[in-house]
Amino acid sequence: MSSPILAVQDATTMLGRELKHTLRFPLLLVGTILVPVVMLLLFEYILGGPIGTGLGAAAHGAPYVDFLVPGIILLTVAASCGPTAINVRMDMSGGFIDRVRAMAVARGALLAGHVGGSVVRTILSTVVVIAVALLVGFRPKASVEAWVAVLGIVTAFSFSLAWLAAAIGLTAKSVAGANGLTLPIQFLLPFLSSTFVPAESMPAGVRWFALNQPFTAVVDTLRALLTGGSVGTNAYVTIAWCVAIALAGYLWAQVALRRGVPAT
Amino acid sequence: MVRMNTLTTNTTPDAVSVRGLRKTYGDKVILDGIDLAIGEGQIFGLLGPNGAGKTTMVRILSTLIPPDGGTTTVFGHDVRREPVAVRELIGLTGQFSAVDDLLTGEENLLLIGRLLHVPAAERRRRASELLERFDLVDAAKRRPATYSGGMKRRLDIAMTLMGRPRIIFLDEPTTGLDPRSRHSMWRLIRDLAAGGVTILLTTQYLEEADELADRIAVIDRGRIVAQGTPDELKRRVPGAQIVLRFADEASFDSAALALPEGKRDDDQFVLRIPHKGGIHSLREVLSRLGEAVAVEDVAIDSPDLDDVFFALTGNPQKEQN
Numbered sequence: 001m002s003s004p005i006l007a008v009q010d011a012t013t014m015l016g017r018e019l020k021h022t023l024r025f026p027l028l029l030v031g032t033i034l035v036p037v038v039m040l041l042l043f044e045y046i047l048g049g050p051i052g053t054g055l056g057a058a059a060h061g062a063p064y065v066d067f068l069v070p071g072i073i074l075l076t077v078a079a080s081c082g083p084t085a086i087n088v089r090m091d092m093s094g095g096f097i098d099r100v101r102a103m104a105v106a107r108g109a110l111l112a113g114h115v116g117g118s119v120v121r122t123i124l125s126t127v128v129v130i131a132v133a134l135l136v137g138f139r140p141k142a143s144v145e146a147w148v149a150v151l152g153i154v155t156a157f158s159f160s161l162a163w164l165a166a167a168i169g170l171t172a173k174s175v176a177g178a179n180g181l182t183l184p185i186q187f188l189l190p191f192l193s194s195t196f197v198p199a200e201s202m203p204a205g206v207r208w209f210a211l212n213q214p215f216t217a218v219v220d221t222l223r224a225l226l227t228g229g230s231v232g233t234n235a236y237v238t239i240a241w242c243v244a245i246a247l248a249g250y251l252w253a254q255v256a257l258r259r260g261v262p263a264t
Numbered sequence: 265m266v267r268m269n270t271l272t273t274n275t276t277p278d279a280v281s282v283r284g285l286r287k288t289y290g291d292k293v294i295l296d297g298i299d300l301a302i303g304e305g306q307i308f309g310l311l312g313p314n315g316a317g318k319t320t321m322v323r324i325l326s327t328l329i330p331p332d333g334g335t336t337t338v339f340g341h342d343v344r345r346e347p348v349a350v351r352e353l354i355g356l357t358g359q360f361s362a363v364d365d366l367l368t369g370e371e372n373l374l375l376i377g378r379l380l381h382v383p384a385a386e387r388r389r390r391a392s393e394l395l396e397r398f399d400l401v402d403a404a405k406r407r408p409a410t411y412s413g414g415m416k417r418r419l420d421i422a423m424t425l426m427g428r429p430r431i432i433f434l435d436e437p438t439t440g441l442d443p444r445s446r447h448s449m450w451r452l453i454r455d456l457a458a459g460g461v462t463i464l465l466t467t468q469y470l471e472e473a474d475e476l477a478d479r480i481a482v483i484d485r486g487r488i489v490a491q492g493t494p495d496e497l498k499r500r501v502p503g504a505q506i507v508l509r510f511a512d513e514a515s516f517d518s519a520a521l522a523l524p525e526g527k528r529d530d531d532q533f534v535l536r537i538p539h540k541g542g543i544h545s546l547r548e549v550l551s552r553l554g555e556a557v558a559v560e561d562v563a564i565d566s567p568d569l570d571d572v573f574f575a576l577t578g579n580p581q582k583e584q585n
Contacts, residue, residue: 095362
């Protein structure tokens with residue numbers, strides 16, 4: 001019955017709604033730009049001096065800002081999780097999702113709008129953050145192809161995290177809870193990766209975790225692309241992580257959606 | 265189509281048919297073997313206190329949650345096996361308004377139209393028709409945040425009607441509305457039914473069920489405790505009574521002697537005599553009482569659905585909010 005064309009049409013409708021929301025309530029978007037910008041300034045001007053000196057060989061002789069900015073881009077991608085989970089959760093409490101679920105609308109379309117909106121917002125805020133980074137002194141050495149690859153990774157990773165965030169939004173008990181549950185993704189995982197300092201410099205236990213978690217693979221790939229280094233096998237690890245997280249988030253969201261919310 | 269009809273029954277299926285419906289959350293039984301049938305074109309009232317299972321019932325019928333047992337069909341389509349077919353026939357207006365607060369009233373209607381794949385021109389036509397009909401033309405370009413409770417509810421129902429549903433589930437449509445909005449909501453519901461739409465209405469207000477519903481099912485703790493027309497239900501409690509109140513024990517006792525069929529309330533000096541209706545019955549009772557006995561107060565007590573409710577559920581209707 002529900003042909004793929006109708007499903008795409010439904011998803012586009014929901015995406016349009018989501019983008020309209022962003023325009024009319026831009027505060028969440030501003031937040032996802034502000035956090036990475038503040039972190040950028042904080043690490044570049046306050047903490048960056050000693051960190052930069054301590055980096056040694058890891059920076060390949062480049063200033064700390066060139067090491068830092070790929071990490072800030074990753075932080076920007078992660079920051080979108082908050083608004084996405086909040087938006088999904090707000091739909092739930094407003095009864096809107098129930099209305100749509102009781103209509104003959106393609107199942108995936110509902111969250112696809114939120115996920116698509118999240119990706120669009122992430123790309124927007126990433127562009128703004130990169131612009132600020134250039135003002136601060138970031139000097140990327142990426143080729144056009146490398147920039148395209150950066151855009152691809154930002155899109156893919158933000159797509160995966162958005163599905164995860166949507167699932168979190170569906171299962172959270174409250175709007176505040178939805179945001180709270182994404183905080184580990186927004187902050188803990190970036191800090192426990194090579195976002196700000198190389199994972200190799202961390203204490204043994206944390207180092208093992210940092211070296212093997214998705215954020216390190218993604219940020220190392222971004223860093224290699226932007227600083228003109230060699231990406232190596234990290235590209236495959238990054239793609240694998242994106243697919244795995246997207247799949248897990250998608251399936252979790254579908255289960256949560258099917259289970260629905262018990263009547264109060 | 266013709267061949268299908270000869271194979272299946274000739275009678276049109278009920279709009280809703282529920283047999284042995286069960287739903288549990290963990291070890292908590294929410295619906296415990298519900299049986300009911302709603303004929304096409306009816307306004308069916310599901311009446312019960314908070315927590316009786318009304319909303320769960322609506323959520324199962326609108327395919328939002330699966331039932332645990334029994335069969336539940338909407339126009340012959342099983343909610344479990346053919347949810348998409350069910351969704352194409354129903355409209356849901358939940359207990360909490362499901363309007364999008366960041367879109368204007370008109371945009372809300374158009375969004376629902378898009379999701380229903382109504383062609384653009386038809387979409388706009390239907391939206392402006394509904395805005396007109398629900399007295400929302402002036403509010404069309406504003407966001408629902410600026411609406412009153414009644415307006416929000418009207419927009420909610422207008423959104424439900426964008427899909428031209430054959431049956432509408434209204435979950436407590438007047439809860440939280442002021443008396444005026446409530447009355448205009450009643451008028452609106454009657455108009456919908458007059459247009460041929462079947463309506464399942466849940467309510468905790470007896471007056472509302474009495475006012476609107478063709479048939480009522482009283483639900484309490486997950487079970488249907490009574491079902492019938494409002495009049496049938498009212499017949500299930502004692503009929504009208506003449507209630508005589510006396511100032512002192514002496515007159516109360518002599519009245520009780522004169523009217524032995526009366527039911528005594530010794531604490532309040534009140535005597536209840538079955539009322540056959542009409543002024544004759546009243547005059548006859550009073551004349552048997554005679555001039556000598558001083559009556560403090562005479563009243564006629566007709567049963568309403570409140571009495572039915574108390575009699576059926578055994579628990580007084582709790583004050584809400």
